[in-house]
Amino acid sequence: MKTHNPDTEKTSNYDHLEKMSTSELLSNINKEDKSVAESVQKVLPEIEKLVDAIVPKLENGGRLFYIGAGTSGRLGVLDASECPPTFGVSAGIVIGLIAGGDTALRNAVENAEDATQQAWKDLREYDISENDVLIGIAASGTTPYVIGGIEKARAEKIITGSITCSMNSPLGKASEYAIEVPTGPEFVTGSTRMKAGTAQKMVLNMISTSVMIKLGRIKGNKMVDMQLSNSKLVGRGTRMIMEELGIDEKKAAELLMEHKSVRKVISAYNSEQ
Structure with a gap:
């Protein structure tokens, strides 16, 4: 061999x-x-x-x-x-x-x-x-x-x-x-x-x-399904929402805390418009 x-x-x-x-x-x-x-x-x-x-x-x-x-x-x-x-x-x-x-x-x-x-x-x-x-x-x-x-x-x-x-x-x-x-x-x-x-x-x-x-786990170029496991990631998610929806930081942060997911925030916001 x-x-x-x-x-x-x-x-x-x-x-x-x-x-x-x-x-x-x-x-x-x-x-x-x-x-x-x-x-x-x-x-x-x-x-x-x-x-x-x-x-x-x-x-x-x-x-x-x-x-x-x-x-x-x-x-x-x-x-x-x-x-x-x-x-x-x-x-x-x-x-x-x-x-x-x-x-x-x-x-x-x-x-x-x-x-x-x-x-x-x-x-x-x-x-x-x-x-x-x-x-x-x-x-x-x-x-x-x-x-x-x-x-x-x-x-x-x-x-x-x-x-x-x-x-x-x-x-x-x-x-x-x-x-x-x-x-x-x-x-x-x-x-x-x-x-x-x-x-x-x-x-x-x-x-x-x-x-x-x-598999659809990214939207555009954003990690919309990422786990919000620390303050850095919460901040990142907030900025993603601000950019995607054109809203201010306070509103974006409130929505993120409510839905616990960038994807869910974007989906819910768009469905209401």
């Missing part, structure tokens, strides 16, 4: 990092980071296909799952956790799972990513089915936890996608919709929380935001 050597494990283009000045370190990291957006741009057609596969499932009551380990798992959990406050969807619509469970969000859990069968066990606790979509996230594309979950899901006729930063990886080959963003060697060899993590975050942002927009 041929061993896959991930692009993410290639030796850094830089050496003697400990001898660099702070300015040199920052400049070189920034130079590497600039290449990430260009790499993501090249796979926009693949991202589009996955988004267009997700939307009909969620329109029909399905859910979007992310699975990953380490940094990749944390990024999936982050993206999932930000969907309810940003788009007003329930917490059960986009679900992020990380190898090792919630403990692994803060601390490394030994051997968690090597458990081939565990991801499917974790997913079954949520009764995952053909109505749902599963995206596996792994910079190297070799994480057993993620590959095992994707392979089993695909065998169960569940739509599967993947986000990797290495070409022709086992995970990419296992998934139906493979998004491969080759980011090349990291500034610190193998530290995939850097360029690879940035690329994965960008792709996740694109997927969840595009899906939610297509």
